[in-house]
Amino acid sequence: MTLTELRYIIALAREKHFGRAAKACYVSQPTLSIAIKKLEEELGVQLFERRASDVTVTPIGERVLEQAQHALEAAAGVKQVALEGKDQLSGPLRIGAIHTVGPYLYPELIPVMRKLAPKMPLFVEENYTAVLTEKLKRGDLDVIIIALPYREQGIVTLPLYDEPFVLLLPAAHPLTQRKTIKAEQLESETVLLLGAGHCFRDHVLEACPACIPKPGREGELEHTIEGSSLETIRHMVVSGLGVTVLPCTAAGADRYSQRLLEIRRFSYPVPSRVVALAWRVTFPRTRAVDTLSNAIAQCGLSCVKPVKSAKQTTH
Numbered sequence: 001m002t003l004t005e006l007r008y009i010i011a012l013a014r015e016k017h018f019g020r021a022a023k024a025c026y027v028s029q030p031t032l033s034i035a036i037k038k039l040e041e042e043l044g045v046q047l048f049e050r051r052a053s054d055v056t057v058t059p060i061g062e063r064v065l066e067q068a069q070h071a072l073e074a075a076a077g078v079k080q081v082a083l084e085g086k087d088q089l090s091g092p093l094r095i096g097a098i099h100t101v102g103p104y105l106y107p108e109l110i111p112v113m114r115k116l117a118p119k120m121p122l123f124v125e126e127n128y129t130a131v132l133t134e135k136l137k138r139g140d141l142d143v144i145i146i147a148l149p150y151r152e153q154g155i156v157t158l159p160l161y162d163e164p165f166v167l168l169l170p171a172a173h174p175l176t177q178r179k180t181i182k183a184e185q186l187e188s189e190t191v192l193l194l195g196a197g198h199c200f201r202d203h204v205l206e207a208c209p210a211c212i213p214k215p216g217r218e219g220e221l222e223h224t225i226e227g228s229s230l231e232t233i234r235h236m237v238v239s240g241l242g243v244t245v246l247p248c249t250a251a252g253a254d255r256y257s258q259r260l261l262e263i264r265r266f267s268y269p270v271p272s273r274v275v276a277l278a279w280r281v282t283f284p285r286t287r288a289v290d291t292l293s294n295a296i297a298q299c300g301l302s303c304v305k306p307v308k309s310a311k312q313t314t315h
Contacts, residue, residue: 003075005039006068008032009047013065014138016054069138073282088287090119095292096135097145100200100230101275102126104249105145108299117291129199136280143289145296147199148274156314158277158289159307160296165207165271166251166303167264168237168244175243180267183208190242192233195226200273204245207271211245237261247273248303274307281314 012021012032022029040047047061057065097105106124113122127135132144133152150157167181175181175189187210194201205212227233233244234252238260251263277296279289297306 001039001042003072005035006071008035009039009061010065010068010072010138012036012048012055013057013061016056018055070282072139073280073284077282077284087119088285089117089291092121092123093117093285093288093292094123094140094142095145096125096127096132096141096143098129098132098147098199099126100194100198100247100250101145101147103231104247104252105296105299105301108301109295112295112298113292116295117288120288120291128197130197133278136278139280142283142285143277143279143292146276146278147203148276150276150278151315152278153315154281155278156281156312158293158312160275160277160293161301161304161306162272162274163247163249163301163304165204165245165266165273166248167266168234168246168251169262169264170237170240170243171260171262172240173243173262175264176262178264181264182267183271184210186210186243186245192227192236192242192244194230194233195228200247203273204271208245234261245271249301251303275304 008021008025008027011024012018015021015024018029018033022032025032036047043064045060045064046058047064049056049058102124103126110122110124113120125141129146129150132141132146133155135141136144136155137152145160146157148157148159167175167186169176175185186208191211193204193211227236230246230250233246236242237244277289277293283289
């Protein structure tokens, strides 16, 4: 059994196709197929069910794959221990963030990280929480930025900051006459929300029951209209289609003239979310995670409140 063979079975489980797995591993398909068959013979179990169109992992294969991932991380840990005398802040760091954080945090974060860790370039991406979690578990990402609550086995979380929600309105909307808005006042409004799969949508609906989708009367717009991104929703608000609830870092009325958009805060209790870091408990570059956390604290996101005495939580 070799680490290379373990990488091959993890790639095949991920891609569910021998050709794609071989391409991901930069080897020929016969090379990958022979190596996996050899490993199955050595272990005396069948790890995969092979069909004409795809490949699925057997129940025993799932357990073997879990241990294979641990073994690869342990091997990476051995290398890291061997490099203890060297800088953990050298070499790339792979970061993922949910769609409602990444576009608004990355422009502030990357310059700060460049100063704090100039030898640690960042690979960054945005995705849904579920997708980021899978990539984190299989080692494709090192750290992810998500919103709490978040519980995954073998994952450490560290709360970073509390972010209030705000209401974004067309400048001529009657609610702009008020300094603050109560969530109940959105009962009769057309509310623009992200589609299913976005955790921010769930946070908004939990904090604002008045925003829960309701069918519109015949000939009228529905009470709730969905958008694919916060930026798309912002454009629809400007067009006068409705109002929306945004995390404060995404509000950015400056993207349009102030004569087109207005931002209003909610009355107490103000709906909000806690943004946090998450990484594998076995991830060896703890200094890199600490530096990332410090960099986010230095980003100067004026509308958020740092979580005091934040403690890491391991699940």
